[in-house]
Amino acid sequence: MKNVVIIGGGACGSAALIELLILTITGKLYKKVRFTLIERSARVGYGVAFGTEQRSHLLNTQADLMGIYAYEPGHFAEWLRNRGGKERSDVKGGSDEESAYTSRILYGHYVAGELEKNIGKARKHGISVDLIHAEATEIDRLENEQLTVMLDNGSSVTADEILLAPGTPKPNSFKEFGALREYIDFPWPVHRLRERIEKKDHVGILGTSLSGIDTVMTLVDNGHRGKITMFSPDGMLPRVQPDEAGNIEKHHLTLQNLHRLKRQKDHSPTVKELFRLFIKDVEAAEGKKPDWKAMKRRARPPLPFLEDDIRLAEKGGDTVLNMTYALRYDTSVIWGWMDPGEQQMFRKWLGSYWKANRHAMPLYNARKIAALLREGTLEVVAENEKVEFDRGSRQFRIHTASGRTHNADKLVNATGSAGKLEEMDNILLENLLKKKYLQPHPLGGAVIDPHTMQCISEKGGTHIYGVGHLVNGMLMDVNAVWFNVRTIARMATGIISKITRNGRS
Missing domain, CATH: 3.50.50.60 (FAD/NAD(P)-binding domain)
Incomplete structure (x- = not known):
């Protein structure tokens, strides 16, 4: 019987275990695989991102994209509707549950509840699921291609496949x-x-x-x-998400057009080509040429921009913001098509602006931030x-x-989670890096096979996988639950397929 060990019990680790359990139950693999979830905190399903008790810490994505099940993005909105929906004090914005922004702790309760429910169902089918509350500190490869996970309590776990889901590791700077x-x-x-x-x-x-x-x-x-x-x-604040974003139809910056460009010009998309197509789509949607120079925010007073963003968000958002959201299902593919040099160029030239638009703040919080800036309590320095x-x-x-x-x-x-592997304050990742079980990607995180999520390194073998922020250099949108659960579903299918084959691969 194979043991799949998941290290990290936040949203990514929980989504992975849930999907693996679903595949095991539906495949009737009760006697072929068992699971171990290792989480250092006292509760699973929350992690750092969704364990905060602060009710003003809101999700930065609307409820209809937050389902923990890969092919059921609206599941969280449905769960929310059945538990008071818009009438709850920890739900903000939106005219219905689908477009609402909830507190992060409420979402943590949702993930923890769904995890508990799926574990209970698996155990009724005779599937072994062990929960260990400890910190994983090291991994060793054995001669038979199994792996040993050492824990800070002095014990160890033997694994056939390991999934690294460390969540949002804090930076080790300063x-x-x-x-x-x-x-x-x-x-x-x-x-x-x-x-x-x-x-x-x-x-x-x-x-x-x-x-x-x-x-x-x-x-x-x-x-x-x-x-x-x-x-x-850069002194730039996040932009403001509308409660209900306007619909934008893309005509130029599409996967079809980019694939044609690759085929006809014999090169990968460049940053200049992508930006030109983005501009064309924005201008087509606006019906005119916007004042692009006026949009430059770097090192400029943030309050006028924030007040304008709030006004626009109250009307459904502006075209630039809505265009970045319209691209969310394509960005990971486009990122994978770009050469490493162009990826670096994108981060240098456009990274701050993409981040400000793509990772915008809820309208509820934006109004509070604007009030603090007006009264002089808050200052932003570039x-x-x-x-x-x-x-x-x-x-x-x-x-x-x-x-x-x-x-x-x-x-x-509060610079956010560390991007590069060597900057992540995590004892397990530090040790895996030293042993060359993980290979750093130049743009951040670890090198993986983006199709299987298997970590690729000099000495790590073929049975270690990574998801979420750990792979932030190779994949885009690794901070988005909807994106992570999709990649996790693909990875889980591969792991179960590997286990059901004869022998090890």
């Missing part, structure tokens, strides 16, 4: 501040913000993306009265370059390219 009580290295769990930041402290937040927005929301919702300053190289800690004053000094220096009593690293 290690020199690690011992300082004034420094919080990650916004989660939120109790550290409440316990270590005084109400009147001037708080510096490194990062202006969604992690930074969540940090601001945590502070103000818990009665913070001091100044808050957000820092990032082009931060250097951070120091003055032990005499017990304050941080944040220096910018313009020569200005900003002081902060407390500093929160």
Whole structure:
């Protein structure tokens, strides 16, 4: 009997176990495979992303795309409708459940409940499912091609296939501040913000993306009265998601046109070609040429842009924002068609703008952020370059390219999850990297086969897989549940197929 071990019990790990159990039950493979889920926290199904108790931490995707089942994206909206729907206090925006944004903890309850239900059903069929609450620290390959997973409690688990689902590993940057009580290295769990930041402290937040927005929301919702300053190289806030986005039809930037381009020009799509097609689609939808120069936000005051974004979101969003969402089902394919050099060029030239549009904040939170900017409680500073800690004053000094220096009593690293493998603060990943069981991708995360999700490395073998943020360099949209459950379904089918073949492959 083969043992499939899943390391990480957040949304990705839970979705993987659920899909594997469904395939095992429907394939009547009760005596061929068993499962082990390893999760270091006391509860499974939540992870960092959906374990926050802060009710102002909202999903950044509407409910109708958040189903934990790969081919049932609307399942969460249906679940929500049966539990009070729009009348609940932890549901914001939208005219119906499909277009609503819920608290993250509510979504965590949903995932945990579906996981528990599927495990219960599997056990009734005689399928062994073990839950181990410990941290995986190392993996060793055995001579018979099995693997041993070592745990921090001194025990170990033997595996035939291993899925790495580490969730959102915090960055290991600013290690020199690690011992300082004034420094919080990650916004989660939120109790550290409440316990270590005084109400009147001037708080510096490194990062202006969604992690930074969540940090601001945590502070103000818990009665913070001091100044808050957000820092990032570009000084750009996320754009604002409409409760109900307008429909955009693509005519130019389509997979059909890009495949024709590859076939006729004998090269992969370039960033310039992609951007030209994007511009054509936007201009066709607008019926005119927008003022593209006016859209440049880098290092410019954010409040006018945010107020304009709120106004547009209240009317269904603007064409640029809606076009990025219309592309969501194509982006992973397009990304895979691009050469590595063009991928790097995209991140350098357009990465900040794509991120601001594609990972926008809910309208409910945007209104709160705008109010804080108007009253002067919140400030956004661009082009931060250097951070120091003055032990005499017990304050941080944040220096910018313009020569200005900003002081902060407390500093929160909200730059988001680390992109590169070597920057991820995770003991298991660190050890796998040292042993060359994982190969770093130049753009971040680990190298995998994008079709099977199998990790490709010098010494890792053929029985280790990766999903979610761990593969952020090779795949796009790895922060989106709908995308991850689709890749997980494909991977699960491959794992079960491998197990049912005679011998090992």
